[in-house]
Amino acid sequence: MADHDKHDEHGHGEHHIVPIPLYLMVFGILMVGTILTVGAAVVDLDHIFPGANTLVALLIATIKMTFVMLYFMHVKYSPKLIGLSIVGTFLFLAIMFAFTMQDYLTRSIGNFSN
């Protein structure tokens, strides 16, 4: 039988403890992101191309989410399976958005509109 008393170096056990300065740095990034979001929202970026404001807002939100997930939620130090599950979830979310919109955005095309 394997010796369970000793800590198994190749096992699941390695708990990574994220240092506090790193947490504070991520916090700083999130605050800067919030300020940038509000700042970018009041500036008219839509004259560059329609929807630019929304694109910038979502880009900042996605970056903020990535930092929260990687550091606050420890995904960076977790098994790859967890990362894969998250990517898979967003893939399904994208499928839901895409399949819904390919219907709604094309309803005014053809003889079906009113």
Add this chain to the structure above:
Amino acid sequence: MATNVSAHEHHYHPPGLQHQFEDMGQQQESASIGMWMFLAQEIMFFGGLFTAYLVFRAKFPMAFAAGSNHLDIYWGTGNTVVLIVSSLTMALAVHYAQLGKRMAQVLCIILTMILGATFLGVKAVEYTAKYNEGIVPVTGLNRRTPAGEAQAPVETAGEHKTGATEHAYHNPKGEFQWTDASLAKKAEDAGYLTSAEKAGYYANGVLDANKFRDKVRIFYWIYFAMTGLHALHMIVGLGLMAWLLWKAWLGTYTADYYSPVEMSGLYWHFVDIVWIFLFPLLYLLGRHFGGGH
């Protein structure tokens, strides 16, 4: 050499280890994969509402912008900051649990709870303001004007729209008192109303405040459904925190066993992430058009 049975009996067992797991690491990993599966379905759950948002915003962007501009940007930004700070204190609670520091852990959980409660308090202030303005869908139905009088206010409202007299406007349905169609007018003048929007806002070929109001009402439905569901998650989170606080106070969580703190942390951060997306999508989407309230 002892028999297998006696070897097992003398085998060290960490206090928090359930017997089906090989070691604490495996137990921890199983818990976090389970939690992430739960969060995956939560993402899809909120995803349904985000899809509704996407569909209606794509169809009626100006109505969404008008509704959004009426939300309070200061309360919204403040709440975002509150939630991000609460995420930090939650992360620190996990950090101190990992180090087995009881008091620091308890303090961080208390701070997280205070910040969570602050968020809900601000939400309550915002909801109350919207309720008093009569723009919470459905809630005004009990103020429906009697059948005989229902027509009169609508007629006068239409006539006085351009006039100087401030006449109290009443939605004939008794709910959702929204009169402002200025943003649609502005978009019409600038020529960016799409044909779908025109079909939504126009009656007999001209911009109609009542039809525009009904599209703004869709925005407010989505606003209250999404922020309401988010607030419900916050309330559940506060319940979790209260339980964690009690257990942490008793000194349950040590460097060997802190899974409940970490899993509650994952939940709390998830709720924060939902808000990170709700905030720009609900509060900020039409600010660059100007003319907010």
